[in-house]
Amino acid sequence: MADDQTVSKPAAAGPRRARARVNRRQVLGSTVGVGLGVAGLSALAAAVRLVPRIVVAPDQEPPAQGDLLVFAQGARSGQVLTVSDVPPDAAQVFAWPMDPSGKVVKKGDIHNLTLLVRARDASWYTADERPHTAQNVAAYSAVCPHLCCTVSDWRTEPTAGGAHGLLLCPCHLSRFDPWAGARVLGGPSPRPLPVLPLTSDPQGRLIVAGAFLTQVGCAT
Amino acid sequence: MYQWFEERLALSRLQRKYGRKAFPVHHSYYLGELALAAFVTLVLTGVFLSFNYQPSSTLVRVAQQDVPTAYASILFIDSLPFGPVIRSIHHWSADVMIAAAFLHLLRILLTGAYKKPREINWLVGLALLGLSLVAVFTGYALLDDAFAVTATKIGYGIAESMPWAGAWIAQVFFGGVYPTADSLPRLYPIHVLWFPLMIMGLIGLHLLVMVKQKHTQPPYAEQIAPRRILGVPLAPYQLLSSAVLYFLYLGTVSIIAGALIAHPVQAFGPPGVTTPSVKPEWYFLWVYGVLQLIPSTWVIRLPWGGSVGPEFIGGVLAPVFLAIVAVALPFVDTRRNTLRYMELPSEHPWRTGCTVGLLTFFLAGTLAGYRDDLPLSTAWLWALVIGAPVLVTVVAALVLRRAYAGPPDRRPANRLATAFTAGAVAVVVLAVVGLAYLWARPAAPAATTAATGSTGSTAAPVAPGAAAAGAALFQSQGCAGCHTIGSAGGTVGPNLSHIGGTLTREQLRTMITKGNDGMPAFSTLTPTQINALLDYLGSLK
Numbered sequence: 161m162a163d164d165q166t167v168s169k170p171a172a173a174g175p176r177r178a179r180a181r182v183n184r185r186q187v188l189g190s191t192v193g194v195g196l197g198v199a200g201l202s203a204l205a206a207a208v209r210l211v212p213r214i215v216v217a218p219d220q221e222p223p224a225q226g227d228l229l230v231f232a233q234g235a236r237s238g239q240v241l242t243v244s245d246v247p248p249d250a251a252q253v254f255a256w257p258m259d260p261s262g263k264v265v266k267k268g269d270i271h272n273l274t275l276l277v278r279a280r281d282a283s284w285y286t287a288d289e290r291p292h293t294a295q296n297v298a299a300y301s302a303v304c305p306h307l308c309c310t311v312s313d314w315r316t317e318p319t320a321g322g323a324h325g326l327l328l329c330p331c332h333l334s335r336f337d338p339w340a341g342a343r344v345l346g347g348p349s350p351r352p353l354p355v356l357p358l359t360s361d362p363q364g365r366l367i368v369a370g371a372f373l374t375q376v377g378c379a380t
Numbered sequence: 381m382y383q384w385f386e387e388r389l390a391l392s393r394l395q396r397k398y399g400r401k402a403f404p405v406h407h408s409y410y411l412g413e414l415a416l417a418a419f420v421t422l423v424l425t426g427v428f429l430s431f432n433y434q435p436s437s438t439l440v441r442v443a444q445q446d447v448p449t450a451y452a453s454i455l456f457i458d459s460l461p462f463g464p465v466i467r468s469i470h471h472w473s474a475d476v477m478i479a480a481a482f483l484h485l486l487r488i489l490l491t492g493a494y495k496k497p498r499e500i501n502w503l504v505g506l507a508l509l510g511l512s513l514v515a516v517f518t519g520y521a522l523l524d525d526a527f528a529v530t531a532t533k534i535g536y537g538i539a540e541s542m543p544w545a546g547a548w549i550a551q552v553f554f555g556g557v558y559p560t561a562d563s564l565p566r567l568y569p570i571h572v573l574w575f576p577l578m579i580m581g582l583i584g585l586h587l588l589v590m591v592k593q594k595h596t597q598p599p600y601a602e603q604i605a606p607r608r609i610l611g612v613p614l615a616p617y618q619l620l621s622s623a624v625l626y627f628l629y630l631g632t633v634s635i636i637a638g639a640l641i642a643h644p645v646q647a648f649g650p651p652g653v654t655t656p657s658v659k660p661e662w663y664f665l666w667v668y669g670v671l672q673l674i675p676s677t678w679v680i681r682l683p684w685g686g687s688v689g690p691e692f693i694g695g696v697l698a699p700v701f702l703a704i705v706a707v708a709l710p711f712v713d714t715r716r717n718t719l720r721y722m723e724l725p726s727e728h729p730w731r732t733g734c735t736v737g738l739l740t741f742f743l744a745g746t747l748a749g750y751r752d753d754l755p756l757s758t759a760w761l762w763a764l765v766i767g768a769p770v771l772v773t774v775v776a777a778l779v780l781r782r783a784y785a786g787p788p789d790r791r792p793a794n795r796l797a798t799a800f801t802a803g804a805v806a807v808v809v810l811a812v813v814g815l816a817y818l819w820a821r822p823a824a825p826a827a828t829t830a831a832t833g834s835t836g837s838t839a840a841p842v843a844p845g846a847a848a849a850g851a852a853l854f855q856s857q858g859c860a861g862c863h864t865i866g867s868a869g870g871t872v873g874p875n876l877s878h879i880g881g882t883l884t885r886e887q888l889r890t891m892i893t894k895g896n897d898g899m900p901a902f903s904t905l906t907p908t909q910i911n912a913l914l915d916y917l918g919s920l921k
Contacts, residue, residue: 210552212562232653254653270559273653286858302653307537307671307691308558309530312654320865320916321855330657331534332672333752343861344676346758350689351676377557378537378691379547 543686666745733777850916
């Protein structure tokens with residue numbers, strides 16, 4: 161067909177006609193092109209909205225200053241945690257933050273899950289971590305920065321300086337130092353666990369002193 | 381009856397045109413059919429499951445326990461007559477489909493059937509394997525027990541780790557930051573509708589292209605009927621043998637499913653706050669092993685705010701690298717081919733060697749997945765994952781070349797050579813594993829001694845006094861963050877378990893005060909502190 165047109169061109173009356181002439185194939189081609197482009201843009205606009213709208217329910221609010229901490233599991237699940245509930249130099253205790261006024265336990269978002277450890281002595285903590293602890297209790301996010309598992313395990317490893325407890329993620333064996341801002345001791349985690357600053361009241365209840373210091377979760 | 385259809389559909393003409401198509405015969409040609417049999421079974425059992433399953437994570441109370449609705453619906457399926465068996469057939473069929481598809485791929489690879497003109501079907505096959513793996517993964521999420529939530533979190537994290545678009549992609553497929561109420565309603569249609577549809581479409585294309593291009597034939601066909609297709613007619617013989625295969629498969633998998641109920645959700649319980657210690661399915665174990673090996677320091681910043689970390693390198697880059705190699709293969713390997721006949725693995729020693737090396741890599745990666753149970757250090761596992769495949773590739777290729785050198789009548793017997801190759805490969809693998817095991821073993825008793833409460837381990841005895849003070853400094857100054865002594869410490873810097881035997885006191889002093897190649901200078905230490913540290917390090921021999 162294209163050949164026919166090329167052949168017929170000189171025969172069809174003069175240079176003016178030839179210049180003005182747009183060939184049928186070009187019209188069809190550009191129409192299809194524009195059509196596809198519009199369809200593509202529309203699809204893109206629709207695709208952007210494929211991410212679900214984020215609605216933050218009260219129990220999904222992040223921990224805030226003044227929140228209490230409650231047991232996240234076990235027989236005393238939901239009860240307020242005090243310093244003495246966290247065993248020293250032993251496996252971590254899991255906690256949810258709880259709004260002190262509304263009595264809302266913020267367990268609607270896994271990113272609020274917090275783990276608590278307790279040193280036998282304040283000197284166990286590094287100088288950076290110590291100000292964020294309350295009566296030797298430190299709090300970290302329980303979500304492993306590697307691939308989002310809960311840092312569930314506690315392991316005691318012999319070192320030259322004596323046994324040293326460490327936080328272990330069971331998924332890919334990332335290890336964190338509980339006494340040094342949960343820095344990475346080994347394994348694939350790209351970041352330490354985020355620190356949750358703590359304080360305590362005269363009754364020994366643990367109180368959140370501020371938001372997590374770094375971004376919680378496994379997002380890069 | 382036949383006449384009724386014959387008058388309307390002209391079945392005999394259809395039979396004359398297509399039914400007489402010759403199908404070459406070889407036992408390895410049934411691997412693809414086995415994968416198809418498993419897929420058909422998955423669809424049939426999936427229909428039953430989908431009628432009873434509820435994709436919702438809203439909590440409901442079952443037997444004094446709050447469990448997700450989806451979890452409760454699995455319990456319901458398990459309470460139905462034949463429910464657990466049908467669910468188990470679904471589970472084991474997924475395993476068979478992956479295994480059969482992979483073996484089918486190996487057959488194509490080893491016999492050179494990916495070469496021109498069969499590139500299209502090679503790519504379609506790769507896509508089918510990839511889709512099947514993702515489909516299986518989304519199936520796991522639907523159980524919504526503690527295991528499923530953990531596995532899906534990891535999948536979410538891997539998807540999310542892709543630079544720039546990762547968060548968007550992950551949130552689209554997982555319904556926000558997993559786990560949310562939107563997650564199961566999104567993963568469910570992906571598992572029961574979109575992936576099966578895509579797989580069905582590609583299977584159709586796969587078969588169509590195969591019929592159009594003709595199947596490869598075993599080499600004997602060339603001697604019997606050169607340049608012609610030698611085989612059995614599609615109908616009835618090939619269809620009959622396919623039916624026999626299908627019913628054999630269904631019978632076998634039913635017996636297995638009846639005996640071994642797959643993944644009882646009660647064993648894992650509803651999702652809680654903690655992570656159960658679980659390993660993925662066998663076909664994902666190598667990725668799991670590689671994920672554990674990538675150190676935390678492998679973070680690369682990219683332009684426009686992107687960055688990739690260890691989870692991307694282990695979870696995306698490693699599989700994608702293999703996928704790229706596979707996709708490129710038919711376009712790189714453009715050697716002359718026989719077109720209609722299978723190439724013998726023995727005639728292509730390097731290709732066969734690489735295939736065996738690939739299998740060794742999968743095995744070594746799987747072994748790395750058992751890192752916590754094995755007395756192997758990270759360095760040894762790295763050597764195993766990288767070194768063993770290379771070694772096995774070279775050994776297998778050289779052995780094959782030697783065994784099949786010279787004119788056919790003077791070669792060692794084919795069977796003998798094949799057995800020899802297999803034996804050599806097995807010996808190499810066993811030797812590497814055994815050596816690694818023996819090498820690492822002395823560390824184990826040492827660690828046990830230390831754990832029982834003595835002042836140090838036998839491998840790293842700590843003298844009282846200054847050395848003990850040095851040991852304390854080693855911890856408080858953060859040395860252990862980068863260096864390992866005995867079985868604890870970081871892996872950024874060298875292992876110092878035996879440093880007293882390799883470096884002198886003065887070399888160590890310079891290293892600590894001045895720093896060296898990535899190690900910072902610890903200039904704030906007092907001379908007394910440095911001497912204590914040197915006493916301690918010197919005692920490690």
